[in-house]
Amino acid sequence: MMEFFRLLKWELFRMYARPRTYIGFAVFLAVEGLVLFLLSRPRVQGALQNWIEKVAGGFDQYFSGLTLGFILVGGTVFLLGAPFLSLVCGDIVAKESEDGNLRLLLARPVSRLKLLMVKYVSCQIYALSLFLFISSSALAVGIIERGWGGGYVVMTPEMPRVSIFEWGQGVGRFYLMPLFLVVSYLPLTSFAFMLSCMRIKPAAATIITLAVVMADFVLANFPLFPLFKEYRDWFVTPRMQMWVYSQYQDIPWPRVIENWAWLIGIGLTGFVLGWMSFERRDIKS
Amino acid sequence: MPTGMWRRSCNFRLAADGLGDYLIEMLTVSHVSKRFGRGDKPAALDDLSFTVNKGEIFGLLGHNGAGKSTALGIMLGMVYPDEGEVSIGGVSVQKQRERAMRKTGAIFEAPNFYDYLSGWRNLQVLTAFSGGVAKREMEEMVEWVGLEDRIQDKVNTYSHGMRQRLALAQALLPRPEMLLLDEPTDGLDPDGIVEFRKHLFALRNDFGVTILLNSHLLSEVEKTCDRIVILRKGHKVYEGNCRGLEQERDNYHFEVDSWQALAGVVEKCGGRTRKDERIVEWSCEEDIAILVSALVEAGVKVRQVTKLEASLEDLYMKVRGEKEGGT
Numbered sequence: 103m104m105e106f107f108r109l110l111k112w113e114l115f116r117m118y119a120r121p122r123t124y125i126g127f128a129v130f131l132a133v134e135g136l137v138l139f140l141l142s143r144p145r146v147q148g149a150l151q152n153w154i155e156k157v158a159g160g161f162d163q164y165f166s167g168l169t170l171g172f173i174l175v176g177g178t179v180f181l182l183g184a185p186f187l188s189l190v191c192g193d194i195v196a197k198e199s200e201d202g203n204l205r206l207l208l209a210r211p212v213s214r215l216k217l218l219m220v221k222y223v224s225c226q227i228y229a230l231s232l233f234l235f236i237s238s239s240a241l242a243v244g245i246i247e248r249g250w251g252g253g254y255v256v257m258t259p260e261m262p263r264v265s266i267f268e269w270g271q272g273v274g275r276f277y278l279m280p281l282f283l284v285v286s287y288l289p290l291t292s293f294a295f296m297l298s299c300m301r302i303k304p305a306a307a308t309i310i311t312l313a314v315v316m317a318d319f320v321l322a323n324f325p326l327f328p329l330f331k332e333y334r335d336w337f338v339t340p341r342m343q344m345w346v347y348s349q350y351q352d353i354p355w356p357r358v359i360e361n362w363a364w365l366i367g368i369g370l371t372g373f374v375l376g377w378m379s380f381e382r383r384d385i386k387s
Numbered sequence: 388m389p390t391g392m393w394r395r396s397c398n399f400r401l402a403a404d405g406l407g408d409y410l411i412e413m414l415t416v417s418h419v420s421k422r423f424g425r426g427d428k429p430a431a432l433d434d435l436s437f438t439v440n441k442g443e444i445f446g447l448l449g450h451n452g453a454g455k456s457t458a459l460g461i462m463l464g465m466v467y468p469d470e471g472e473v474s475i476g477g478v479s480v481q482k483q484r485e486r487a488m489r490k491t492g493a494i495f496e497a498p499n500f501y502d503y504l505s506g507w508r509n510l511q512v513l514t515a516f517s518g519g520v521a522k523r524e525m526e527e528m529v530e531w532v533g534l535e536d537r538i539q540d541k542v543n544t545y546s547h548g549m550r551q552r553l554a555l556a557q558a559l560l561p562r563p564e565m566l567l568l569d570e571p572t573d574g575l576d577p578d579g580i581v582e583f584r585k586h587l588f589a590l591r592n593d594f595g596v597t598i599l600l601n602s603h604l605l606s607e608v609e610k611t612c613d614r615i616v617i618l619r620k621g622h623k624v625y626e627g628n629c630r631g632l633e634q635e636r637d638n639y640h641f642e643v644d645s646w647q648a649l650a651g652v653v654e655k656c657g658g659r660t661r662k663d664e665r666i667v668e669w670s671c672e673e674d675i676a677i678l679v680s681a682l683v684e685a686g687v688k689v690r691q692v693t694k695l696e697a698s699l700e701d702l703y704m705k706v707r708g709e710k711e712g713g714t
Binding site: 105109120121202207208384 | 423456457460463464465466467484485486488489491492493495497499500501503504508511512513515516517518519557558567
């Protein structure tokens with residue numbers, strides 16, 4: 103076990119020493135800035151004010167740093183979450199193979215399974231750090247813009263009703279979001295990882311992952327396919343939206359656990375398929 | 388320079404494995420075959436067998452696509468053979484890869500590292516997969532390969548020669564008994580090649596490391612290796628020393644006034660001629676002076692006779708010719 107953590111430490115060290123790792127963080131910051139700019143437009147401000155006053159009461163009280171932070175997180179994760187995570191997870195094995203570093207690692211006394219486990223866990227830690235960064239930076243921007251304190255009001259299309267929290271409770275709920283997001287994105291990160299384990303170019307792993315997720319999302323949500331609605335549970339992307347359960351007034355734990363079981367199951371299946379493919383592969387220049 | 392601890396450590400580990408110093412064969416390749424793709428494609432390796440003894444520098448020689456890298460991949464457990472097995476230090480690579488790799492270090496053609504990290508960090512990352520190495524041991528190794536001034540610089544600032552030295556350092560940490568080298572001198576300048584060769588001899592002579600060198604550079608193999616295997620299209624066509632086994636004939640370069648007259652005399656005396664190269668093949672058991680006398684008696688003016696030492700190139704061309712003639 104100690105060996106696993108030692109390898110994990112160096113895998114994470116490598117990942118975070120790589121300049122391109124931070125491109126994702128920088129782009130998320132830029133998109134948060136863009137969403138903030140759009141939110142400050144008078145018409146958007148007006149609509150937001152009307153809505154908050156209707157559902158929660160005082161605009162100044164409930165359009166707080168937390169509320170603004172949530173809007174920024176929702177917007178940026180929806181826009182960029184899938185591309186960046188599939189990029190990192192699609193790269194993690196395939197890029198090493200392409201660069202020739204994989205042979206250096208496998209010339210060492212380490213099993214292929216252990217190597218993949220280290221890389222898979224690293225992907226999930228990266229996802230957590232990315233979501234924590236997005237949440238924290240969004241909250242920081244929100245506090246700078248709207249000040250400290252106030253209430254927290256949340257509503258998304260998936261939610262049955264508006265959730266309203268006071269500041270302290272709201273911060274707790276706000277920081278449940280990155281944890282739920284990591285589990286929600288397990289199918290995506292695992293699918294990209296699975297492809298990365300195969301004899302495939304890193305870019306192909308990323309593009310195929312995005313294509314599959316996009317197809318799943320369109321089939322499950324697009325109005326042109328109303329007949330599919332009955333089979334919505336068969337699709338993965340509706341389950342990936344379960345992260346919003348963390349913002350419900352009362353978290354629906356049975357549904358959370360049911361979705362977690364699905365998401366973790368799909369994620370582990372992706373890992374096992376990737377491992378089986380990797381284990382059978384001849385690693386050659 | 389690494390300390391004497393290395394040698395003691397190697398012996399200790401062998402003793403711990405119950406093999407002791409009685410182990411002669413360090414690497415055994417037994418009836419290894421490998422075919423990539425569909426069954427109608429030619430085999431990348433066909434029934435390859437050879438052994439490398441402890442303390443030897445052994446060459447695996449062949450043209451591009453002969454199967455050298457496939458053989459090396461199988462020795463490292465990265466390529467799965469269709470048949471056969473490889474053992475390193477008595478441990479099967481196919482059955483106990485991790486244990487076999489504890490005895491092994493490897494260098495690959497065109498050494499690739501994590502370019503955005505320093506050489507030192509690269510060594511730390513890679514040795515972590517072997518259980519980690521003490522800082523002092525790493526410093527000694529870095530000094531031994533001559534990288535101490537640049538080891539904290541990022542690898543993307545290194546020359547090819549420096550990358551190759553870093554590759555050697557990583558392969559030697561932590562203290563392997565067997566070193567597998569895939570085209571290690573490819574792309575090095577003449578100074579780099581000489582320096583690399585010195586390192587190999589030091590590793591063998593001072594530390595008892597067994598080395599398998601995979602190359603298509605005849606001169607390099609000739610200067611470095613004790614024994615060789617020549618591969619051709621996946622088949623072993625020769626195993627032995629670099630001079631060839633039993634030479635029946637020596638080669639002599641003749642400068643004469645009439646090659647036609649010479650050829651007649653040589654034929655009468657039982658020798659052979661290669662006109663284009665001006666070479667006479669003459670039995671090793673007979674003195675060349677007999678032929679020279681016969682030529683002088685026949686009125687051929689002999690200006691110069693030079694005995695040609697058999698080279699690896701001669702041997703390579705010979706076994707290649709035999710193989711092609713036989714197929």
